[in-house]
Amino acid sequence: MRFEDALRLGDILAQAARREIMPRFGALAAGQMREKSSRFDIVTDADEAAEAAISAALQAAYPAAAIVGEEATAKDHARLDAIRTADLAFVVDPLDGTMNFASGLPLFGVMAAATVRGEVVLAAIHDPVCRTTALALRGEGAWLQREDGTRVDLKVVGAVPVQEMHAVVGTNFLPEPTRSVVNGNLSKLAMSSWFRCAAHEYRMAAAGHCHLLFYNKLMPWDHAAGWLLHREAGGYSAHFDGTPYLPTHFEGGLICAPDESSWQAARAALLEAAR
Numbered sequence: 001m002r003f004e005d006a007l008r009l010g011d012i013l014a015q016a017a018r019r020e021i022m023p024r025f026g027a028l029a030a031g032q033m034r035e036k037s038s039r040f041d042i043v044t045d046a047d048e049a050a051e052a053a054i055s056a057a058l059q060a061a062y063p064a065a066a067i068v069g070e071e072a073t074a075k076d077h078a079r080l081d082a083i084r085t086a087d088l089a090f091v092v093d094p095l096d097g098t099m100n101f102a103s104g105l106p107l108f109g110v111m112a113a114a115t116v117r118g119e120v121v122l123a124a125i126h127d128p129v130c131r132t133t134a135l136a137l138r139g140e141g142a143w144l145q146r147e148d149g150t151r152v153d154l155k156v157v158g159a160v161p162v163q164e165m166h167a168v169v170g171t172n173f174l175p176e177p178t179r180s181v182v183n184g185n186l187s188k189l190a191m192s193s194w195f196r197c198a199a200h201e202y203r204m205a206a207a208g209h210c211h212l213l214f215y216n217k218l219m220p221w222d223h224a225a226g227w228l229l230h231r232e233a234g235g236y237s238a239h240f241d242g243t244p245y246l247p248t249h250f251e252g253g254l255i256c257a258p259d260e261s262s263w264q265a266a267r268a269a270l271l272e273a274a275r
Contacts, residue, residue, distance in 0.1 A: 001114055001116075001121045001122040001137060001138070002137075003137065003140070005114070005122060006122055006124065006135045006136075006137055007135075007145070008061060009058075009090075009112055009114070009122060009124045009135075010124045010126060010133035010135055010145055012054055012057040012058060012061070012112075013054065013110040013111075013112055013124055013126040013133065014110075014126050014128075014131065014133060014147075015053070015057070016050045016053040016054045016057070016094065016110065017050065017110050017126055017128035018128070019053065020046060020049040020050040020053050021046045021049075021050050021094075021095060021101075021108075021110070021128050022128050022129075024044070024045060024046040024049075025046075025101060025104075025106075025128075026104050028044055028045070028046070028102060032044055032045040032046075033045075033102050036074060040099065042098055042099065042102060043071060043074075043098065044095070044098060044101065044102055046094075046095055046101065047070075047071055047094050047095040047098055048071055048094075050094035050095055050110065051069040051070065051071045051072065051092060051094035054069070054092050054094055054110075054112065055067045055069055055072070055092065058090050058092075058112075062088060062090070064087070064088065065086070065088040065089060065090055065114075066079075066082035066086040066088070066089040066090070067089070067090050067092065068080060068082055068083055068089055068090065068091045068092065068220070068221070069092040069094065069221070070092065070093050070094065070219070070221040071094065073221075080220070080248075083115050083118060083220055083247050083248055084117070084118045084248045085117065085118075086115070086116075086117070087116060087117065088114065088115075088116060089114070089115045089116075090112055090113070090114055090115075091112065091113045091114075091115060091220045091221050091224050091225070091247060092111070092112045092221060093110070093111040093112070093199070093221035093222060093225075094110060095108060095109075095110065096108060096109045096110070096111050096197055096198055096199040096221075096222065097109060097195070097196055097197030097198075097199060097200070099196050100195075100196050100197055106129045107195055107196070107197050107200055108128065108129075108197055108199065108200075109125055109126060109127055109128070109197060109199025109200055109203070110125070110126040110128060110199070111123075111124070111125045111126075111198075111199050111221065111222075111225040111226070112124050112225060113220070113224035113225040113228060113247065115224065115247055118246060118247065118248050119138070119246075120138065120224050120225075120227065120228045120247055121137070121138040121228075122135075122136070122137055122138065122228070123135065123136040123142075123224070123225035123226070123227075123228040123229045123232075124225060125199050125202060125203055125225055125226065125229060127199070127200070127203070131147045132144055132145065132146050132147065133145045134154065134202075134203045134206060134207075134229055135229075136154075136206075136225075136228045136229040136231075136232040136233070137232070138228060138232070139232075140232070141153060141154075141232050141233075142154040142206055142228075142229050142230075142232035142233040144207070154206045154207050154208075154229070154232075154233040155206075155207075155208055155233055155234055156205060156206060156208055156230065156233045156234045156235040156258045157208040157209070157210070157211055157258055158258060159211075159257075159258045159259050159261065159262045160211060160262075161265070162188055162189065162265050162266060162269045163188065163189070163190060164190050164211075165189050165190055165191075165211040165212050165262075165266065166189070166190055166191045166192075166193075166209075166210045166211050166212070167189050167191070167192045167193075167210065167211060167212035167213070167214060167266070168192070168193055168194060168195065168201045168204070168205070168210055168212065168213050168214065169182070169186060169189075169192045169193075169194060169212075169214040169270070170194050170214065170215050170216065171183055171214075171216070173215075173216040173217035174216045174253075177273075178271070181271065181272075181273045182214075182270050182271065185269060185270045185271075185272075186270075188269045188270070189212075189269070198215070198222045198223065198226055199226070201213055201226070202225070202226025202227075202229055202230055202256075203226075203229070205230050205233075205235065205256060206226075206229045206230050206232075206233035206235070207233075208233075211257065211258060211262065212255070212256065212257050212262075212266050213226075213230070213237075213254070213255070213256040213257075214253075214254075214255050214256075214266075214270060215253065215254045215255075216251075216253045216254075217250075217251075218245075218249060218250050218251060218252065218253070218254055219250060220247040220248075220250070223245070223247070223254060224247040227245050227247075227254070227256070230256045234258070235256055235257065235258060235259075236256070236257055236258065236259050236260045236262070236263050237254060237255060237256040237257070237263070238254075238255065238263060239252035239253055239254060239255075240252060240253035240254075240255065240267065240271060255267055255270075
């Protein structure tokens with residue numbers, strides 16, 4: 001993957017957002033949104049139309065690539081195997097933050113990552129409202145691409161003690177008793193929040209506007225692009241047990257921090273039960 005591929009991927013996401021997502025924002029009828037696994041897990045006509053548009057554009061640009069879209073994979077879980085085996089695969093989240101989108105909140109994004117035999121090599125996270133795209137190439141850094149063609153390099157914030165950390169912490173998918181342990185430890189941080197939108201959470205961390213990201217459920221469309229963006233912006237991340245993240249890992253939790261020492265301190269502060 002090259003710089004030109006990053007710009008192409010960003011453009012594909014932006015076009016799908018302009019044509020399929022934004023015209024539906026604030027205009028969804030009752031029949032245009034449906035529950036998937038629960039009332040907290042929904043899909044809308046915008047999700048499905050955007051995924052179809054992105055998939056078609058990627059297939060035209062990269063005919064040999066496998067496309068692993070969130071909505072298509074919900075109907076055929078075997079598609080996930082391509083992330084590990086394909087010489088080139090694109091993992092697509094056509095509308096991250098669907099609950100926000102359906103609620104009329106302008107906090108949602110479009111994400112895609114390119115993988116080569118299980119390694120993330122390219123990431124794009126597009127903001128349809130501000131019309132900017134955060135991009136990362138493995139080994140080449142991360143940057144924000146504006147609609148006028150200008151770009152700004154992305155860099156994680158410097159390390160601070162745990163008590164000064166601003167963190168994004170999602171505990172709703174944690175099993176008990178870990179969920180209660182982490183919730184009980186949040187007061188050790190300076191601030192904690194959760195936006196219901198990994199696209200914006202990863203962009204915020206990569207741009208240096210928060211110190212810590214903490215997740216449990218790791219579906220690849222939610223994390224592959226953001227993980228590479230954060231890493232290429234200079235950050236450090238690992239599963240709860242310290243092992244490296246891969247897009248083929250769907251469990252094990254994930255902590256993203258400015259550096260390894262910050263990661264160690266945050267892990268200890270959040271996951272250790274009171275004695």
